[in-house]
Amino acid sequence: MSQDIRDFVTSSCDLLALGEPTHREPAFAWVRNELFVQLVEHGFRSIALETDRVAALTVNDFVQEGIGTLDAVMTEGFSHGFGQLDANRHLVAWMREYNQNQPPTERLTFHGFDAPMETTSAPSPRRYLEHARDYLTRDLALAADADLALALDLDVDFASLLGDDERWSRQEAVWHAAMSVGATPEAEKLRSLADDMLTSLYARAPQLIASTSRAEWRRAKTHLTAGLGLLRYHKQASQRIEEAARISSLGATRDALMAQNLLDIRAVEAHRGPTLLFAHNVHLQPTLITMPMADMVTNWYGAGDIMKSLSDEHHTFVAGSLGRNETFGLREPEPDTYEGFLQRRITPWGLTTTTTFPSSARTRTDPTPEQGYFPLDEATLAGADAILHINDGPTITTP
Numbered sequence: 555m556s557q558d559i560r561d562f563v564t565s566s567c568d569l570l571a572l573g574e575p576t577h578r579e580p581a582f583a584w585v586r587n588e589l590f591v592q593l594v595e596h597g598f599r600s601i602a603l604e605t606d607r608v609a610a611l612t613v614n615d616f617v618q619e620g621i622g623t624l625d626a627v628m629t630e631g632f633s634h635g636f637g638q639l640d641a642n643r644h645l646v647a648w649m650r651e652y653n654q655n656q657p658p659t660e661r662l663t664f665h666g667f668d669a670p671m672e673t674t675s676a677p678s679p680r681r682y683l684e685h686a687r688d689y690l691t692r693d694l695a696l697a698a699d700a701d702l703a704l705a706l707d708l709d710v711d712f713a714s715l716l717g718d719d720e721r722w723s724r725q726e727a728v729w730h731a732a733m734s735v736g737a738t739p740e741a742e743k744l745r746s747l748a749d750d751m752l753t754s755l756y757a758r759a760p761q762l763i764a765s766t767s768r769a770e771w772r773r774a775k776t777h778l779t780a781g782l783g784l785l786r787y788h789k790q791a792s793q794r795i796e797e798a799a800r801i802s803s804l805g806a807t808r809d810a811l812m813a814q815n816l817l818d819i820r821a822v823e824a825h826r827g828p829t830l831l832f833a834h835n836v837h838l839q840p841t842l843i844t845m846p847m848a849d850m851v852t853n854w855y856g857a858g859d860i861m862k863s864l865s866d867e868h869h870t871f872v873a874g875s876l877g878r879n880e881t882f883g884l885r886e887p888e889p890d891t892y893e894g895f896l897q898r899r900i901t902p903w904g905l906t907t908t909t910t911f912p913s914s915a916r917t918r919t920d921p922t923p924e925q926g927y928f929p930l931d932e933a934t935l936a937g938a939d940a941i942l943h944i945n946d947g948p949t950i951t952t953p
Contacts, residue, residue: 555899555900555904555905555906556904556905556906557588557903557904557905558592558905559589559592559593559872559905560592560593560596561905562870562872562905562939562940563593563596563870564868564870566868567828567868567869567870568820568824568828568829568867568868568869569816569820569828569829569831569861569865569867569868569869569870570593570598570828570829570830570831570869570870570872571831571833571838571858571869571870571871571872572586572589572830572831572832572838572872572874572942573832573833573834573835573837573838573839573871573872573873573874573942574832574833574834574835574874575834575835575873575874575875575876575927575928575929575930576834576876576884576925576926576927576928577634577834577926578879578882578925578926578927579876579879579944579947580639580640580641580947580950581876581879581903581944581947581948581949581950582874582876582942582944583639583641583642583645583832584641584644584950584951584952584953585903585942585944585950586641586645586830586832587641587644587645587648587953589830590645590830591648593828593830594652594662596828597827597828598827598828598829598830599660599661599662599663599823599826599827599828599829600662600663600664600665600819600823600826600827600828600829600830601645601649601662601663601664601665601829601830601831601832602665602666602667602816602819602829602830602831602832603636603642603664603665603666603667603832603833604634604636604666604667604668604812604832604833604834604837605631605632605633605634605636605666605667605668606632606633606634606666606668606669606670606780607665607666607667607668607669607670607776607780607815608666608670608682608776608777608780609630609631609632609633609666609670610631610632610664610665610666611631611773611776612626612627612630612631613627613631613632613646613664613666614663614664614665615627616631616646616650617646617649617650617653617661617662617663617664618653618661618663618664620650620654624643624646624647624650627646628642628643628646631646632666633666633668633670633672634668634672640952641952644952644953646664649662649664659826663823663826665819665829666815667812667815667816667819667831667833667857668808668811668812668815668833669780669783669784669787669808669811669812669815670682670780670783670784671783671784671787671808673804673805673808674725674728674729675723675724675725675727675728676722676723676727676728676784676787676788676791677719677722677723677784678716678719678722678723678784679716679722679744679748679780679781679782679784679785680712680716680719681777682777682778682780682781682784683712683744683747683748683751683777683778683781684712685774685777685778686748686751686755686774686775686777686778686781687712687751689755689762689766689770689771689773689774689777690751690754690755690758690762690774712744714740715740715741715743715744716740716744717735717740721735722735722784722788727788727791728788728791728804731791731792731793731794731795731800732794734788734791734792735788735792736785736787736788736789736790736791736792737789737792737793741785741788741789744785745782745785745786745789748778748781748782748785749782751778752775752778752779752782755771755774755775755778759771762774772822775818776818779814779815779818783807783811783814786807786811787804787807787808787811790803790804790807791804797850798850798851798852801847801850801852802852802853802854803854805843805845805852805854806854806855809837809843809854809855809856809857809860810857810860812837812857813857813860813861813864816831816857816861817861817864817865820865820867824867833857834928835873835874835928835934836856836928837856837857837858838856838857838858838871838873839856839858839859839871839873839933839934839937839938840856840858840859840862840869840871840937841856841859841933841934841936841937842854842855842856842859842933843855843856844933846923858871858937870939870940871937871938871939871940872905872938872939872940872941872942873908873930873934873935873937873938873940873941873942874941874942874944875892875893875896875930875941875942875943875944876893876927876943876944876947877893877894877896877897877943877944877945877946878897878945878946878947879946879947879948880948881947881948882924882925883922883924883925884920884921884925884927885920887918887920888918888920890914890915890916891915891916891917891918891929891930892911892915892916892917892918892929892930892931892935893918893929893930893943894918895910895911895912895915896941896943897943897945900943900945901945902944902945902946902949902950903942903943903944903945903950904942904943905940905941905942905943906940906941906943907940907941908935908938908939908940908941911935917929917930917931917932918930
């Protein structure tokens with residue numbers, strides 16, 4: 555057992571994926587912060603969290619350049635309510651303080667790698683498409699000829715195609731295929747237009763970057779890919795297929811978008827150093843996700859599995875494990891479970907290998923769906939390089 559992440563990270567590691575087994579346990583984020591400090595000393599220069607990639611641009615502006623205030627970026631720069639976590643606030647403040655004493659090339663970068671959606675709802679793509687349109691049109695007059703503009707119909711009335719944002723964002727638009735707007739003629743037109751805009755963004759990159767900057771071009775691309783991702787997600791929500799297959803396709807689409815974002819992030823960060831990735835275990839494990847929902851069993855390939863298939867970079871996956879937290883009803887695990895075995899050996903938290911379990915160890919069965927806790931099982935352990943186990947969540951105190 556160790557509390558030094560460097561005991562489990564080789565010099566060839568490009569992406570360290572640190573998982574948490576539930577989003578309800580803040581102790582994992584506090585331990586993550588401590589491990590990130592160690593990793594920065596080991597050459598890591600970026601961190602990517604399971605939060606909206608576009609919103610996280612605001613956090614990175616603050617971390618890198620001091621733009622805005624800490625209160626503002628914690629409110630505006632996170633999705634899923636993660637801006638309310640004290641550990642995330644502490645992370646952002648520490649990164650800003652660290653960067654103040656560093657040259658631009660050595661400053662730490664903050665990324666989100668999630669799409670701008672929840673599992674049960676996805677917003678209108680309006681703000682993302684309009685940002686990209688505005689970026690493309692403000693310098694359109696500088697294009698050498700009409701062909702460079704790729705005959706884009708950028709004067710199209712976005713408002714008429716999008717309609718009321720609520721018809722996109724309501725939960726019924728995801729949970730009921732018949733109420734989805736993803737297959738409407740207007741949505742099809744928006745997807746076609748967004749695809750043309752992405753082509754134009756690349757085709758005009760020399761001119762656009764010369765008149766703005768590479769950073770602004772990347773920001774426009776991030777917005778546009780987010781808008782396209784939302785349109786694709788809504789399209790999957792509209793499929794009139796068997797319900798377990800439809801929900802599985804939604805999960806697969808979200809994780810595919812996560813993987814696409816991670817590939818983009820690593821394309822930018824590769825020359826600067828490795829990246830720490832922090833998210834729920836299910837998104838990071840390099841094995842098929844199987845998730846019971848209501849009376850269904852859904853499954854799809856997660857972002858971690860997709861990344862390992864597409865990238866030649868060296869990945870390390872550390873799976874999160876929790877013994878107990880009475881505040882949300884997770885009680886002491888049975889002694890013969892994986893967590894029970896770790897519970898007797900690790901206090902208050904520690905890192906260990908995946909080869910320490912007896913052959914009789916089993917998966918715990920006491921967690922409830924409301925806890926959002928995914929216990930250790932054979933598939934998770936088979937895909938993990940190490941385990942981060944926390945004995946009792948509330949015992950992990952703030953710095």
